[in-house]
Amino acid sequence: xxxxxxxxxxxxxxxxxxxxxxxxxxxxxxxxxxxxxxxxxxxxxxxxxxxxxxxxxxxxxxxxxxxxxxxxxxxxxxxxxxxxxxxxxxxxxxxxxxxxxxxxxxxxxxxxxxxxxxx
Amino acid sequence: xxxxxxxxxxxxxxxxxxxxxxxxxxxxxxxxxxxxxxxxxxxxxxxxxxxxxxxxxxxxxxxxxxxxxxxxxxxxxxxxxxxxxxxxxxxxxxxxxxxxxxxxxxxxxxx
Numbered sequence: 001x002x003x004x005x006x007x008x009x010x011x012x013x014x015x016x017x018x019x020x021x022x023x024x025x026x027x028x029x030x031x032x033x034x035x036x037x038x039x040x041x042x043x044x045x046x047x048x049x050x051x052x053x054x055x056x057x058x059x060x061x062x063x064x065x066x067x068x069x070x071x072x073x074x075x076x077x078x079x080x081x082x083x084x085x086x087x088x089x090x091x092x093x094x095x096x097x098x099x100x101x102x103x104x105x106x107x108x109x110x111x112x113x114x115x116x117x118x119x
Numbered sequence: 120x121x122x123x124x125x126x127x128x129x130x131x132x133x134x135x136x137x138x139x140x141x142x143x144x145x146x147x148x149x150x151x152x153x154x155x156x157x158x159x160x161x162x163x164x165x166x167x168x169x170x171x172x173x174x175x176x177x178x179x180x181x182x183x184x185x186x187x188x189x190x191x192x193x194x195x196x197x198x199x200x201x202x203x204x205x206x207x208x209x210x211x212x213x214x215x216x217x218x219x220x221x222x223x224x225x226x227x228x229x230x
Contacts, residue, residue, distance in 0.1 A: 104151065
C-alpha cells in the first residue's frame with residue numbers, strides 16, 4: 001500500500017527558506033503513471049495547492065507562489081521535495097504531500113507536517 | 120472569481136442523508152472533480168472522482184454510503200445513513216492544464 005510521509009523543520013525564521021521532503025513507500029516515485037504534489041492548509045483555513053511534479057520532470061506551480069517555489073524529485077531516495085523561499089508568517093500551515101493519477105486529481109495523501117514561521 | 124464554489128456548512132441527523140454541492144464556474148462545466156474528506160485533526164482523504172456525466176469512481180475502502188452525481192455545472196456528494204465519523208470538512212478539487220484548485224470546503228455536522 002502506497003504511503004507518503006512528510007518531514008522537515010517545524011520552525012522556520014521569516015525571510016528564510018522552508019524545505020520539506022516527502023518519502024514515498026510501497027511504490028516507485030519513478031512511475032510514469034503518477035505525479036506528485038504539495039498542498040498546504042493555514043490554521044483554520046482551507047486547502048491550497050502549491051505545485052506538482054511529473055515523471056517527465058515538468059513542474060507546475062500555483063501562480064500566487066510560483067516566484068518562491070521549487071519542487072524536485074530524488075529518484076534514488078524515492079523522495080520529492082518542496083522549497084519555499086522568503087517565507088513570512090502567512091506561510092505558516094500544515095503542509096501535505098500527495099500523489100495524483102493523470103489526467104485526474106490527487107488520490108493519496110500524506111499525514112501532513114506543521115510548519116510555523118516565526119523568529 | 121473562484122473556479123469552484125461550495126456552501127460553508129451542512130447538517131443532518133444520524134442515519135439520514137446529506138447532499139453536498141460543488142459548483143463549477145462558467146466555462147468549466149464539463150470538468151471532472153474529486154471529492155476529499157478531512158476529519159477533524161486529520162489529513163484529507165480521497166473519496167472519489169466524479170465526471171460531468173455523473174459517473175464516479177471511489178477510492179479504496181470508501182464506504183458504499185458515499186456516492187456522487189452531476190447535473191450541469193453542479194457536482195454532488197451524497198452521504199447516506201450518516202454516521203458520527205462522517206462529521207468532517209469536504210473539499211472538491213478540479214484541475215486544468217496541470218494546475219489544481221480546491222473549493223472552500225463544506226463542514227458537515229451530524230446532529
